[in-house]
Amino acid sequence: MKLIDQIASPGSHLGGGLKSGTGDDRYVFDEGAGWACVIDGATDVGPVRVFRAGESDAARFAEMFAARMIAHPARPDETPMAYFARFAQLLSAAVSAEAIMPLADAPRSSWPTAAAAWVRVRNTQLEAAMLGDCLVLVRTPEGAVRLLGRGDKPADEQARAREVMRRTPEERLKWLQAGRATHNTEGAYWIFGVQPEAAAHILIQTAPCPPGAHVLLVTDGFYRLVSPYGRYDDDGLFEAVLDKGLGVVLAELRGLEADPGDDQAVGRIKTSDDATALLFEIGSEA
Numbered sequence: 001m002k003l004i005d006q007i008a009s010p011g012s013h014l015g016g017g018l019k020s021g022t023g024d025d026r027y028v029f030d031e032g033a034g035w036a037c038v039i040d041g042a043t044d045v046g047p048v049r050v051f052r053a054g055e056s057d058a059a060r061f062a063e064m065f066a067a068r069m070i071a072h073p074a075r076p077d078e079t080p081m082a083y084f085a086r087f088a089q090l091l092s093a094a095v096s097a098e099a100i101m102p103l104a105d106a107p108r109s110s111w112p113t114a115a116a117a118w119v120r121v122r123n124t125q126l127e128a129a130m131l132g133d134c135l136v137l138v139r140t141p142e143g144a145v146r147l148l149g150r151g152d153k154p155a156d157e158q159a160r161a162r163e164v165m166r167r168t169p170e171e172r173l174k175w176l177q178a179g180r181a182t183h184n185t186e187g188a189y190w191i192f193g194v195q196p197e198a199a200a201h202i203l204i205q206t207a208p209c210p211p212g213a214h215v216l217l218v219t220d221g222f223y224r225l226v227s228p229y230g231r232y233d234d235d236g237l238f239e240a241v242l243d244k245g246l247g248v249v250l251a252e253l254r255g256l257e258a259d260p261g262d263d264q265a266v267g268r269i270k271t272s273d274d275a276t277a278l279l280f281e282i283g284s285e286a
Helices: 057-071 080-098 155-164 169-180 196-201 234-244 246-256 260-266
Strands: 002-009 025-030 035-041 114-122 125-131 135-139 145-148 203-208 214-218 275-281
Touching: 002 025, 002 246, 025 057, 025 275, 035 057, 035 214, 035 275, 057 080, 057 114, 080 114, 080 125, 080 196, 114 135, 114 214, 125 135, 125 145, 125 196, 135 203, 135 234, 145 203, 145 234, 155 260, 214 234, 234 246, 234 275, 246 275
Parallel strands: none
Antiparallel strands: 002 275, 025 035, 035 114, 114 125, 125 203, 135 145, 135 214, 214 275
């Protein structure tokens, strides 16, 4: 498993204006062990911070996620589900140890969360574990592309974002806080956070991954090129990444996000989102 290209680009703040730091995405990988992960920290929307360190709680949580994954990788005989059941416990303990207050005393909308997509290559097979809207694309040596993950956002989600963008900034924040407060509760949505039980809701998928195949891990901010912008389909995105490189493709993405006046029409809460991607080629040792 050889890294071919990588990119991580911060987007804009909820209230407008580009971020000056590194953003809320992180990535981590081990070429020799044949695994990688992209992590998308959920933008801070709560009324209080729970960490002192980091540009934001989202960034700090993503950093903690990446650090724990390096320190505690999956064992060779461990299934993805078993690994993340163990990892979720470690992550929850790390948050509790670093939080500046008991999380029970903080509004649930301030609790840190993140989406992530993790992959491991074993015996010409790709194992993927995902929670949230990070995605994995696999391209066979013959050029066939397969998407792993939950795929395009449903049309009603885009319509909901358009409606929210008609509200005042204060009303939008209250709406975001109300939604975040429902994370990891039955009937709502499941995401990496401080609740270890979320690991039971991870999506596990597999795909053939013979020597010569390529694997592309992306956060949803990078996948905007496919949905909602429609500049590429999955095949076209992979072809563009291989032909042009991630930097050129990212520049195309940022060009589509140049005008905040398009936010309502497109259905996006932030003009530009943090965008991260990792591109790997599979060797004969996988």
